[in-house]
Amino acid sequence: MAEKQTSANRLENNSWLAKLIPEWILTYDTSRLPADIIAGLVVGILVIPQSLGYAVLAGLPPVYGIYASIIPVLVYAWVGSSNIQAIGAVAITAIMTASSLHGLAIEGSVQYAMLASLLALMMGFILWLAGKLKLGWIMQFISRGVSAAFVSGAAVLIFVSQLKYVTNIAVSGNTLPGYATSLLTQLTTFHLPTFIIGGVSFTLFMLNRYASHWLWQSWLPPAQAKWVGRLFPLVVVIVAIALSHFGQWSNQGIRIIGEIPSGLPMLVVPKFDSLSQVATLLPTAGLMALIVFVSSSSVASTYARMRGEKFDANKELQGLGLANIAGGFSQSFPVAGGFSRTAINADSGAKTPLASLVTVLIMVATLLALGNIIAPLPYALLGAMIMASILSLIDVETFKTALKTDRLDALSFAATFLGVLSFGLNVGLVIGIIVSFAGLIWQSSQPHIAVVGRLEGTEHFRNIHRHDVITYDNLLIMRVDESLFFGNSQSVYNQIKEALNQHPKAHELVLIMSSVNHIDLTAQEMLITLNRELKATNKRLHYSFIKGPVMDIIEQTPVITELSGRLFLSTMQAITLLTDNDRHNDIYPTIQKREFE
Known part of the structure; x- marks a missing residue:
């Protein structure tokens, strides 16, 4: 014998009627009366x-x-x-x-x-x-x-x-x-x-x-x-x-x-x-x-x-x-x-x-x-x-x-x-x-950028000021924790330059871009300028973990076409290649620009 339908179920079967009657009536608990x-x-x-x-x-x-x-x-x-x-x-x-x-x-x-x-x-x-x-x-x-x-x-x-x-x-x-x-x-x-x-x-x-x-x-x-x-x-x-x-x-x-x-x-x-x-x-x-x-x-x-x-x-x-x-x-x-x-x-x-x-x-x-x-x-x-x-x-x-x-x-x-x-x-x-x-704009204009190193025995990278990590003399790895736009591009540039000054032996700069969801025109110009300045001093700029939608924006721009370094799928890949002295001088002629997620 079929179970008797409740009034709420019958109303649900009449979708037009269910839309007219609010849910609180259909599900009303009489104990609340x-x-x-x-x-x-x-x-x-x-x-x-x-x-x-x-x-x-x-x-x-x-x-x-x-x-x-x-x-x-x-x-x-x-x-x-x-x-x-x-x-x-x-x-x-x-x-x-x-x-x-x-x-x-x-x-x-x-x-x-x-x-x-x-x-x-x-x-x-x-x-x-x-x-x-x-x-x-x-x-x-x-x-x-x-x-x-x-x-x-x-x-x-x-x-x-x-x-x-x-x-x-x-x-x-x-x-x-x-x-x-x-x-x-x-x-x-x-x-x-x-x-x-x-x-x-x-x-x-x-x-x-x-x-x-x-x-x-x-x-x-x-x-x-x-x-x-x-x-x-x-x-x-x-x-x-x-x-x-x-x-x-x-x-x-x-x-x-x-x-x-x-x-x-x-x-x-x-x-x-x-x-x-x-x-x-x-x-x-x-x-x-x-x-x-x-x-x-x-x-x-x-x-x-x-x-x-x-x-x-x-x-x-x-x-x-x-x-x-x-x-x-x-x-x-x-x-x-x-x-x-x-x-x-x-x-x-x-x-x-x-x-x-x-x-x-x-x-x-x-x-x-x-x-x-x-x-x-x-x-x-x-x-x-x-x-x-x-x-x-x-x-x-x-x-x-x-x-x-x-x-x-x-x-x-x-x-x-x-x-x-x-x-x-x-x-x-x-x-x-x-x-x-105003607070939101100020906060966005002061993005957090961390110099990172590798946790020993892992492929994880953490802030050098918060963790005991492995760093490399010839390599400076920085993680950008915000999207890049006109409001913060200058601040990002200043923080990167300051970090480079504090690590004068580093000739390879790797920017971890996993948290970057957009790069506008002003930020692109900043990255192009940064790359040219590094190249003029025999240093190279690299990117790791660029997201696909971001790559779609910058792939045909000088950010990528004039890049002095290369793109890496992961930061660990950058460590492996950029610290291998036997291969170090051979990696630049074969920049693989499509290595991104």
């Missing part, structure tokens, strides 16, 4: 006031923040790359939206909202197209130090930005100096009851996160302690809403999120007055697409690495793109992966995108029925939870490791981190990328 539901509930409740605030920051009616957390979130959950990234309205897209639409329409107007949706549509199309063209490799040029520092710097700025909620001080800005200046000039607005609520909440969240071993595990079984820890933030939220409602906290000057307008977003086609508006928005849309991709990918890849999951940059591009395209038609504005909401999602135990679907249900329920119920939620508690969650994204360990093992990456980390704090996310990211590329 409780964790996903809890995470979705926590994120859904806590990002409501945050979403309202970001909409206002973008110059839109507050309810647009909720709209941006429905259709785009559903689309990303279906096609996105990350299992736990929570997308929606974020500070950087809100700020850039307000900046790009300034002067094009009146803030809060219908036309302004249409242009915001148009901007989301344009940015989404650029992201989607980049994904289709498989441009996710761009992330490969964002070094580990830059991405970790960008996330860490953004986390610090978000942490500081939440002070306005936990202290009632009107802190504003987009850089650390800006926030500090604002804080010092607005100290008179400090509100003690708000600070008490925020401080107590922050302490509770930090204890739950970093001291759960004695807070819960000391008196509960491990399985129960885990769930108590995950449910604890939700319990704190419910208690705070109840206390706020019965204690009339709003009458005591404590800010609460208040009543939320009802009604779901409508499906509309973004309208614009003229093509000039589209042309005006296009550069901003392109820049936002790049920043959204880098920031979202940095967060998603960081958590993927922490959780041992795969991350597909091209899939991430398409997921972000389709989410913004869908948002463009559903009264949204540009969205991205949120640092704080993703941190809360992960901290609350999310396992799959199902948590985001639960969050969407909370948003829908909020618009339809729950607006009055969550209205008493104090902003101070929201800020405290974001502050506690965001701390985990400050990646000090990567910087410590870089200091020990890769000083250039440590420099890139420091430049990016300080740039983000001092000049904001956009400029900080650009500074980090520039420093990273």
Whole structure:
């Protein structure tokens, strides 16, 4: 009797259907359901006031923040790359939206909202197209130090930005100096009851996160302690809403999120007055697409690495793109992966995108029925939870490791981190990328070249400064450990000449080319010059182990046609022939130029 097919196997047989349904649904483990539901509930409740605030920051009616957390979130959950990234309205897209639409329409107007949706549509199309063209490799040029520092710097700025909620001080800005200046000039607005609520909440969240071993595990079984820890933030939220409602906290000057307008977003086609508006928005849309991709990918890849999951940059591009395209038609504005909401999602135990679907249900329920119920939620508690969650994204360990093992990456980390704090996310990211590329160029311009000798009893060759090896008076063997190009050819030439000066008895120079994958025109000219100089002083240049693709480039050039020495398949062959005095004078008339791999 044939075995009964599982639903996943049946879907796999229908390839077109399998392509439409994401893998996480086909392979969903129901044991993850409780964790996903809890995470979705926590994120859904806590990002409501945050979403309202970001909409206002973008110059839109507050309810647009909720709209941006429905259709785009559903689309990303279906096609996105990350299992736990929570997308929606974020500070950087809100700020850039307000900046790009300034002067094009009146803030809060219908036309302004249409242009915001148009901007989301344009940015989404650029992201989607980049994904289709498989441009996710761009992330490969964002070094580990830059991405970790960008996330860490953004986390610090978000942490500081939440002070306005936990202290009632009107802190504003987009850089650390800006926030500090604002804080010092607005100290008179400090509100003690708000600070008490925020401080107590922050302490509770930090204890739950970093001291759960004695807070819960000391008196509960491990399985129960885990769930108590995950449910604890939700319990704190419910208690705070109840206390706020019965204690009339709003009458005591404590800010609460208040009543939320009802009604779901409508499906509309973004309208614009003229093509000039589209042309005006296009550069901003392109820049936002790049920043959204880098920031979202940095967060998603960081958590993927922490959780041992795969991350597909091209899939991430398409997921972000389709989410913004869908948002463009559903009264949204540009969205991205949120640092704080993703941190809360992960901290609350999310396992799959199902948590985001639960969050969407909370948003829908909020618009339809729950607006009055969550209205008493104090902003101070929201800020405290974001502050506690965001701390985990400050990646000090990567910087410590870089200091020990890769000083250039440590420099890139420091430049990016300080740039983000001092000049904001956009400029900080650009500074980090520039420093990273400058370091790469400098490193490539200083290639490692070693003088090598033979390990006794073997055919292996090692650096004379690291190993006890056999050397030869008439023979200088050097290993080139980089490809040769215009940026390092002069440095290579200088190192070779210096080595020749240190070994005046050597009349035969053998360059081991096993690590050379390319030789450009400038490097070819350098090798030709080196060969001619050696020939003029009765010395000869030889090559060993030239790779086939490299030989294809230089075979018909003077690098080979004018070579004073010969080519060797191996360095051992060079040793055998160049140190054999009986044959030494007879090897040059029969140069075998095709002896290469």
